[in-house]
Amino acid sequence: MGKDDILSRAAILQRDLETYAIMAGLTGGVMDVPTARRIADAAEKFGVKELKVTGAQRLALMGVREQDIDGAYEAMGTNYKDCAALCLQYIKACPGNTFCSRGQQDTLSFASKVRERFYPFPKISAKVKIGIAGCYNSCVEPAIKDIGIIGLPKGWTVMTGGAGGKEPMFAQIIASNLDDAQTLELMERILKYYRAASSRHLTRNLRLGVIMSKEGNGPLMRACGLE
Numbered sequence: 221m222g223k224d225d226i227l228s229r230a231a232i233l234q235r236d237l238e239t240y241a242i243m244a245g246l247t248g249g250v251m252d253v254p255t256a257r258r259i260a261d262a263a264e265k266f267g268v269k270e271l272k273v274t275g276a277q278r279l280a281l282m283g284v285r286e287q288d289i290d291g292a293y294e295a296m297g298t299n300y301k302d303c304a305a306l307c308l309q310y311i312k313a314c315p316g317n318t319f320c321s322r323g324q325q326d327t328l329s330f331a332s333k334v335r336e337r338f339y340p341f342p343k344i345s346a347k348v349k350i351g352i353a354g355c356y357n358s359c360v361e362p363a364i365k366d367i368g369i370i371g372l373p374k375g376w377t378v379m380t381g382g383a384g385g386k387e388p389m390f391a392q393i394i395a396s397n398l399d400d401a402q403t404l405e406l407m408e409r410i411l412k413y414y415r416a417a418s419s420r421h422l423t424r425n426l427r428l429g430v431i432m433s434k435e436g437n438g439p440l441m442r443a444c445g446l447e
């Protein structure tokens with residue numbers, strides 16, 4: 221039998237049908253120098269010649285042999301369970317006011333809070349993509365994420381229902397001027413609604429935006445206590 225992705229170990233079969241790409245999980249795509257060095261050392265140790273920054277702000281080691289997957293994860297200091305959802309779930313954050321002169325809010329620390337509280341998002345069979353931008357410039361495209369968050373001077377603006385792909389959709393703003401705790405609470409309600417809808421017969425496996433277009437905004441807004 222031929223090889224395939226090993227999703228339980230977050231390893232994606234490459235075009236050579238022999239080796240795998242594995243991921244270093246990085247919140248907001250940021251890493252300190254010791255982490256970068258550890259990843260580079262792991263790559264060299266296991267004969268990896270190239271790294272790829274993924275669209276989900278992870279760092280992929282390309283061309284890892286199957287027998288080296290666990291060792292490479294251990295050498296990087298990455299728990300592969302953090303990356304197991306791979307392309308189906310991610311939190312993408314811009315540099316925010318930690319690094320960017322235009323940033324209005326601390327996207328990176330908020331991304332860590334979201335990750336600690338929710339990730340991986342359990343029992344949601346459709347994709348869960350979250351974009352956290354530090355200002356309206358929207359460098360991580362929150363308007364095409366299932367949950368898009370924008371930092372503004374008075375707090376976070378939350379939008380839902382965006383997607384790229386075959387049928388692109390723009391997210392709709394459902395709340396503004398929220399602090400971190402209020403935004404996390406609202407996200408919990410959105411995710412609960414999404415989880416329930418993604419397991420119902422008529423909306424099974426559908427993206428949040430498609431569910432909203434089928435059911436209207438009312439059910440989500442009521443589930444979030446916004447109506």
Ligand code: SF4
Binds near residue numbers: 314315317
């Ligand atoms: S969205 Fe705003 S804060 Fe974030 S990187 Fe772009 S310009 Fe900077």
